[in-house]
Amino acid sequence: MYELTHRQAQNIVDKMMKDIPYNINIMDKAGIIIGSGNKKRIGTLHPGAVAAIKQKKIVEIKKDENFVKKGINLPIELNGFIVGVIGISGEVKETSPFGKLVKSAVILLIEQSVALEKENLEKNLKQKFFNLITESGTAYTKELMDQALTYGIQLNKPCQIVYAEFSTEIAEGTIKNFPFFKTSNHSLCMVIQEPNKVETLQKQIRNNFPDTFISISKINDKISDGFSQTKSAMRVLKGVFFNKKVISYAECEFIAGLSELQRNDAKVEHLAHLLEKNDELIKTLQVYLNCNLNINETASQLIIHRNTLNYRLNRIYKMTGKNPKNILELVELIFMLINRIK
Template identity: 65%
Template sequence: MNEEGEASMYELTHIQAQSIVDRMMKDIPYNINIMDRTGMIIGSGNKDRIGTLHHGAVQAIQKRRIVEIFEDEEFVKKGINLPIELNGNIIGVVGISGEVEVTRPFGNILKSAVILLIDNSIAMEKKNVQKNLKQEFFTQVINAETAYTQEMIDQALIYGIQLTRPFQIIYVESPTEIDEHFAISVPFFKMTQTSLCIVVQVADQIEDLQQALEKHYPNTLISMSNWNDKIADGLAQAKSAMRVLKGVYTNQKHISYANCDLIVDMLKSFKNDVRLERLAHVLEQNYELIKTLQIYINCNLNLNETASKLMIHRNTLNYRLNKINQATGKDPKNVMELMELILMLINRVE
């Protein structure tokens, strides 16, 4: 749609009009009225007039020019009425009540304020439409059942994505909100206010991306998928890897699906398994034990290193590991049972 088409359909709203009136009347000591394209008052310093027909505005619309009224009449009050015109279309009228000679200088200022608001609103609407189209496209491509049609392939090019080439997905979670205008040179979609899905098709870009993310969001967590032919598959891998990162690791901020795919596959086998949920529930009541278990795993089961990292005596560490065994029935010093505890840690992450 061209700008002329957008302007011809543009409708001033009561909220917009009243907002301008309230703001401008703080500086202009005269009553201000804003009318729609029919001459109906939609914003006024005199709230009783809202919803009534302004005859001076009707004249301004019909004559397509400024109408100055020098004397109060039965249906009109003296003042100045300026039609608001965009691309040859009158979309409303601005009126100021009072002596014409005094109110005339304020007329163009107020008219300019209204036009500026309209221009901003049209630009915002265009931006929102583009944003919604991008989000709709993203919703489609992250659906595993979606087949890439020619229409989607063409649309993807708008966002710098070639659906006919493999992808690597970088999934990002930040403890703070991520700026929507975050400047990176590859396509990305906001999943939530604090998470991103970045679509990479050139391997050399990954290191620069990580550095940019760490610079702007130092505490961000990053997970990477394998190369895939579908965005949905890559995002699923990256999100699964993120669960492993958040569930097991305490001092690591990056993880690749390739480094934890076996654990992810094992976790799929235990999906909705009540045993893992029970273990998680038991340990959730004691954060100290969860932290101890995570550090123990991160230290590759080295008791001395674990005790040092936790700043506790080795006997205290053994006491906590025994407490985990008593609470869950799984011994962290037994490799097979430790695997169940690892799956539990991951399973508790949403």
């Protein structure tokens, strides 16, 4: 049975008393005042409410008595149960017309609150399920497989994961026709088990959100493997490339795998910290890599003189101790670019 809280009751009272010129009390299912225009009465027993609960009908009090003020008391019924009572203080003839109006408004607000609680519960269950299936050690039990079916996923069937990071906060209805999970307010993880549907999903996202970063896993038996691959690929995408929006794990598997081994390496973290706030040098390094270390092409892409480019590359060398023109040291700088992305 639903239970009114003090906070809900007081919010309702505050809203209703802006339009109704009488004091309003809301009592719980035991007749205790939990919301009132007169804050001193909160926590006290309301005899009129007790009578309304006991009799299961409207109780009118036509004159003030000890501990009882005249007014009208209406039981709040939800799904066949009395969850509380609304009391409006004042002359019965004057307060009666407001009784049904206030009661209807209160029931509507309660129903909205119940619906919101149900929605939040479902979101929490979905999030717990997602956390389970993205943990590498999770076994696919029958219970988990049955739960997966409610989200349109067959855990005994291979899948691909599409992970997307959006530039703005995303709503629940952002993705249609594909099982999805919110990993943050700006990111989604989608599970694809139908052949040739990855491109369809990718187009759907790109058409509606052109600035979105997308990474795509290989086909795997376990969702956790695919999710891990997309996260690694996303770090490569955002770390190494300056104008690319989509990447598949298959095209960066080697460097993504090596970078994962370097993720907690203190030396790599130190390098990342050295260039952390220097966007100009980071972009210069990214373009240099994407131009296959071609000085002329890199300078052209950056719209700078080649002497300026060489000056920037030397600055990177001085700041990090790693020479971008030395292939072995450049590899360390690549790991730095990737692992600065969290």
